[in-house]
Amino acid sequence: MFGYATDETPELFPLSHLLATRLAHKLSEVRKDGTLAWLRPDGKTQVTVEYKLEKGTLTPRRVHTVLISTQHAPEISNEEIAKSLMEKVIRAVIPAELLDDKTIYHLNPSGRFVIGGPQGDAGLTGRKIIVDSYGGWGAHGGGAFSGKDPSKVDRSACYAARWVAKSIVAAGLAKRALVQVAYAIGVAHPLSIFVDSFGTGSRPDSELVEIV
Secondary structure: OEEEEEOOOOOOOOHHHHHHHHHHHHHHHHHHOOOOOOEEEEEEEEEEEEEEEEOOEEEEEEEEEEEEEEEEOOOOOHHHHHHHHHHHHHHHHOOHHHOOOOOEEEEOOOOOOOOOHHHHOOOOOOOOHHHHOOOOOOOOOOOOOOOOOOOOHHHHHHHHHHHHHHHHHHOOOOOEEEEEEEOOOOOOOOOEEEEEOOOOOOOOHHHHHHHO
């Protein structure tokens, strides 16, 4: 199980995934408050961010691409969907300084999205594990969080590892941190603990493991 943290945002969360999560939250907000009453519950977001990587430290430079696919009422046009998503969702969420004239927008790129949810996608297993974690940053052990009893390490150990990774970054011990723990059923203590600071640590990773 893995936890990850980075100092690129106040939340110590990867900017690309933070923005995608906020876009998804905004979709839900404007649907429920009636601002965009034609929205329907199914939706997906993705944000591509350009970074500068220097000695393991990631610095966001700009938003390269924004993707939103959202379910909608049948009577709304594709043009109105795109216009409303830009005005009420994207510009309300993504800081203007991160957007420029080269930013690419894919807004319902497949066209109509009237049928969604379980009706349109059979065999659903719940929330995507990468959505529930870091959007592809850090690592993931493969276990789902959603629907799991919190006593299961697939969920609780990931939450604990995230707290540890955040603590390492918040304490100034590293600019980025990936914490890995491994468990066996019936054994209370982890079988292994691993920390990777990606070369950004103020102390060697071996010392960070001892601190953890």
